[in-house]
Amino acid sequence: MRLMGRYTFAIAILIVLLVANLVMNPARFHPAAWGTLLGMAAPLIGAALASTPVILAGRGGIDISVGPVMALVSAVVIKVLYLDHGLASPLILWPAALLIGGLIGAFNGFMAVVVRVQPIVATLGTYLILGGLTLTILPAPVGPAPDWLKAMAGGWSFLPLGVIALIWWALSRTPFNDQLMAVGSDDRAAYTAGVPVSLIRFLAYVITGLLAAAAGMMLTALIGSADPKVGANYTLIAIAAVALGGVSLAGGKGGLLGAAIGAFDIFLLQSLLTTFNLSTYVLQVAYGAILVSAVVLIALQDRGAKRSHA
Amino acid sequence: MAELSAKGLVLRPGVGAISARVAPGEILGLAGLDGHGQDQFLRSLAGLEKIPGTVALNGTRIANFREAGRARIVYVPRDRRSTGIFPGLSILDNFAIATAGRDRRGPLISPAARRARYETWRERLQIKAPSPEAPITALSGGNQQKVLLARALAREPEVLLLNDPTRGVDVATRHLLYDLFRDLAQGGMALVILSSEIEEILALSHRVLVFRDHEIAAELAGEAMQTAAVIAAMFGRAG
Amino acid sequence: MSRIFTGQIFTGMKARIFGAFLVAGALHLIGTLLIPGYSAPFAIRALLVIAALLAVASVGQTLVVILGGIDLSIPFVIGFANVVAAQLYGQGWHFGLVCLVVFGLAIMIGALNGALSKGLNIHPLIVTLGIGMIVQGLVLIWTKGFPAGSAPKAVSAFVSIGGSFGPLPVPALIPALLVLILLVVLVMERTPWGRQLYALGSNPGAAPWALINPLWIWTSTFAASAFFAALAGILLLGFTGSAYGDVGQPYLFQTIAAVVVGGAALIGGRGSYIGTIAGVLVLTEINTLLIGLNFSPASVQAAFGAIILLLVSLYGRERHFRTTV
Numbered sequence: 001m002r003l004m005g006r007y008t009f010a011i012a013i014l015i016v017l018l019v020a021n022l023v024m025n026p027a028r029f030h031p032a033a034w035g036t037l038l039g040m041a042a043p044l045i046g047a048a049l050a051s052t053p054v055i056l057a058g059r060g061g062i063d064i065s066v067g068p069v070m071a072l073v074s075a076v077v078i079k080v081l082y083l084d085h086g087l088a089s090p091l092i093l094w095p096a097a098l099l100i101g102g103l104i105g106a107f108n109g110f111m112a113v114v115v116r117v118q119p120i121v122a123t124l125g126t127y128l129i130l131g132g133l134t135l136t137i138l139p140a141p142v143g144p145a146p147d148w149l150k151a152m153a154g155g156w157s158f159l160p161l162g163v164i165a166l167i168w169w170a171l172s173r174t175p176f177n178d179q180l181m182a183v184g185s186d187d188r189a190a191y192t193a194g195v196p197v198s199l200i201r202f203l204a205y206v207i208t209g210l211l212a213a214a215a216g217m218m219l220t221a222l223i224g225s226a227d228p229k230v231g232a233n234y235t236l237i238a239i240a241a242v243a244l245g246g247v248s249l250a251g252g253k254g255g256l257l258g259a260a261i262g263a264f265d266i267f268l269l270q271s272l273l274t275t276f277n278l279s280t281y282v283l284q285v286a287y288g289a290i291l292v293s294a295v296v297l298i299a300l301q302d303r304g305a306k307r308s309h310a
Numbered sequence: 311m312a313e314l315s316a317k318g319l320v321l322r323p324g325v326g327a328i329s330a331r332v333a334p335g336e337i338l339g340l341a342g343l344d345g346h347g348q349d350q351f352l353r354s355l356a357g358l359e360k361i362p363g364t365v366a367l368n369g370t371r372i373a374n375f376r377e378a379g380r381a382r383i384v385y386v387p388r389d390r391r392s393t394g395i396f397p398g399l400s401i402l403d404n405f406a407i408a409t410a411g412r413d414r415r416g417p418l419i420s421p422a423a424r425r426a427r428y429e430t431w432r433e434r435l436q437i438k439a440p441s442p443e444a445p446i447t448a449l450s451g452g453n454q455q456k457v458l459l460a461r462a463l464a465r466e467p468e469v470l471l472l473n474d475p476t477r478g479v480d481v482a483t484r485h486l487l488y489d490l491f492r493d494l495a496q497g498g499m500a501l502v503i504l505s506s507e508i509e510e511i512l513a514l515s516h517r518v519l520v521f522r523d524h525e526i527a528a529e530l531a532g533e534a535m536q537t538a539a540v541i542a543a544m545f546g547r548a549g
Numbered sequence: 550m551s552r553i554f555t556g557q558i559f560t561g562m563k564a565r566i567f568g569a570f571l572v573a574g575a576l577h578l579i580g581t582l583l584i585p586g587y588s589a590p591f592a593i594r595a596l597l598v599i600a601a602l603l604a605v606a607s608v609g610q611t612l613v614v615i616l617g618g619i620d621l622s623i624p625f626v627i628g629f630a631n632v633v634a635a636q637l638y639g640q641g642w643h644f645g646l647v648c649l650v651v652f653g654l655a656i657m658i659g660a661l662n663g664a665l666s667k668g669l670n671i672h673p674l675i676v677t678l679g680i681g682m683i684v685q686g687l688v689l690i691w692t693k694g695f696p697a698g699s700a701p702k703a704v705s706a707f708v709s710i711g712g713s714f715g716p717l718p719v720p721a722l723i724p725a726l727l728v729l730i731l732l733v734v735l736v737m738e739r740t741p742w743g744r745q746l747y748a749l750g751s752n753p754g755a756a757p758w759a760l761i762n763p764l765w766i767w768t769s770t771f772a773a774s775a776f777f778a779a780l781a782g783i784l785l786l787g788f789t790g791s792a793y794g795d796v797g798q799p800y801l802f803q804t805i806a807a808v809v810v811g812g813a814a815l816i817g818g819r820g821s822y823i824g825t826i827a828g829v830l831v832l833t834e835i836n837t838l839l840i841g842l843n844f845s846p847a848s849v850q851a852a853f854g855a856i857i858l859l860l861v862s863l864y865g866r867e868r869h870f871r872t873t874v
Binding site: 060062111115116117118120121122124125126127128129130131132133134135136139236239240243248249250279281282283284285286287288289291292295296299300302303 | 619621669671675682816850851853
Binding site: 375386406407408410411418 | 735739740741744745747750751752754758760761819
């Protein structure tokens with residue numbers, strides 16, 4: 001029930017924005033266009049999902065390399081594998097993308113958990129390295145993406161997100177989810193209770209890397225090409241979406257669903273403001289204002305809940 | 311010289327109200343099984359609990375922790391590691407942090423003044439430290455506790471509220487602290503000491519309040535202060 | 550026994566700072582050996598000015614990190630100060646008044662960051678990001694994305710690489726920075742506020758009992774951070790000559806990197822401005838060196854990331870959480 005409470009604001013904003021969008025822009029939100037709509041929202045949702053596991057794992061856990069991973073995946077898959085080597089099959093490109101994401105996640109996890117560099121600094125290092133690498137591979141945008149991939153921004157857009165949801169649902173039936181939350185809320189207590197804290201944290205980074213790779217594929221699908229500059233922008237906005245969705249940056253509180261709702265909120269806001277034909281400047285103020293007011297409201301609600309318990 | 315009084319404190323809805331007072335020069339002991347309200351009572355004397363009832367020093371009402379601090383009612387919390395020491399800081403810093411303004415000469419803290427102030431307390435409490443610049447974490451539990459007491463005493467309290475002050479402290483240090491508390495009382499300070507050890511309470515206090523179910527089960531003084539009587543009251547048996 | 554233990558902790562912190570200065574020196578030596586003219590007077594002056602600007606921008610991040618927070622609004626406040634100062638000065642305002650307005654607004658922005666973070670217990674990363682986005686958006690709306698105006702000549706001369714200060718062959722910025730370093734160190738080491746800052750970062754749970762007001766410390770620290778960001782923004786206006794809203798963007802990660810390379814822990818309670826200065830020199834040397842070696846901007850960025858990781862793995866490691874059980 002308390003968990004539901006954390007989502008309240010994200011859901012409330014979701015409903016308001018959804019209604020406003022439906023009124024302002026019925027064609028775009030017609031059921032027949034839902035596939036395309038989801039395809040447009042998918043990269044941000046993916047990036048927000050990716051940012052969540054490391055944050056849940058606590059002790060300053062954060063991965064700011066999510067955006068650059070998306071860009072690198074896009075660059076390698078389209079430029080190196082598809083255009084240079086003619087590999088077009090999803091059975092090659094998807095595993096390749098996930099392998100990149102998983103390896104980077106493992107590297108981040110190694111730096112944060114084994115070498116014990118503060119996560120924001122460790123992933124900042126990765127952020128810069130990946131940014132440079134991507135620009136070296138792909139100095140300018142190239143395209144197109146294979147047709148099957150482009151279809152994933154249209155009618156098939158539910159597929160990657162659906163698979164992620166299914167896998168996370170399955171994971172939540174294993175002890176992993178509980179252990180992750182235990183590590184995030186109090187790692188010392190979790191350690192004394194026999195939870196393999198370091199392993200769980202490491203796995204959280206790997207999962208974040210895998211999800212970031214999936215988000216990169218969704219981004220590639222949406223823009224139908226590879227662009228070295230677009231990915232990195234997703235990092236901070238994804239973290240904002242995660243916070244909006246009620247995930248505590250201190251760890252241990254929240255979940256993927258909240259992050260996805262938070263991301264969809266931001267997408268709807270974007271969509272609404274574009275309908276009004278407002279400048280991107282106004283959009284930025286609106287982002288910031290919604291983000292700040294949402295976290296303030298969540299905090300006030302937490303405080304109220306605490307008081308009524310006392 | 312100040313008398314602290316509490317009137318009509320209700321520690322939990324539905325239980326009886328508590329009134330108590332502690333006079334200058336008196337040591338009041340608080341006993342009870344863990345979680346029976348003595349902790350809350352002590353905290354409310356420090357202005358930390360928002361519950362019905364009033365706390366007053368010499369008749370002036372103390373509404374909150376800030377006012378308590380201003381009236382020199384000083385509270386020393388129980389858990390040394392989470393609410394006591396600043397692990398990254400030196401012994402000197404840990405001692406002076408609550409009274410840092412007093413060492414100021416112009417805008418800056420004078421290291422000499424701070425050092426001198428620390429030395430007087432180091433001698434009085436027999437703090438054993440390699441050097442005042444060493445981190446507080448280099449000290450034993452007993453010596454850390456002494457530094458925290460020095461921090462509190464540097465505020466020149468009228469009333470000193472101690473939450474289990476000898477927890478995790480070695481026997482030699484305990485006896486040193488007992489002597490210190492008696493000394494302070496003799497100098498006119500009012501002390502309220504919560505302890506989980508009955509023997510300690512009986513040895514130190516002039517008067518004991520025994521808590522059960524968030525009420526005072528017994529108030530013992532003089533001849534009546536016996537281990538058996540405290541235990542009986544703790545467990546709710548007629549004494 | 551305990552003496553050995555204490556010795557280790559203190560030399561540990563000092564060793565980190567000393568190590569960072571050594572690395573900066575070594576990088577400079579490498580640069581001098583590999584690149585002709587690396588140690589030419591003009592090159593050194595340029596390096597010092599660029600480092601000094603980063604040093605000013607990093608004051609706030611140092612304070613905030615010691616507190617156990619982080620300030621992502623620094624680049625936005627830099628951009629805000631840069632654009633607003635240019636715009637107002639361009640409209641004919643007296644520059645003293647311009648500074649008053651810019652610093653006043655910046656302090657209010659920073660105070661809001663700190664008060665919201667501590668007062669409502671929200672992670673400062675989110676608060677400062679959100680407030681920063683609002684500030685930048687408002688500036689963009691106000692200038693319609695095309696800021697105009699420039700800095701007074703005096704400010705440009707103050708930071709000019711070719712400038713001089715009396716007999717010294719460096720612009721006034723450099724001696725001014727030395728004074729600033731002295732002031733910041735004195736405030737942190739020798740004032741009640743400074744000691745409370747370290748104490749609060751070291752153990753927030755113990756602070757109220759030691760008469761520390763966490764809300765005030767957070768509010769004032771973030772206000773100070775925004776003030777120094779604004780100062781950096783105005784100095785950058787003098788440096789580049791014209792207003793640019795994104796001028797602060799490189800400082801987002803650079804200030805954090807400088808603070809961490811300088812030995813501060815992001816969990817709070819540890820760090821010093823001298824350490825940050827060492828970190829600033831290291832970062833500036835790396836950047837200059839890589840550009841001097843004709844790396845492409847992309848490779849400079851990647852190498853920059855790799856070197857930060859390397860340095861931090863060498864001496865910026867956290868304790869294992871098990872040792873804190």
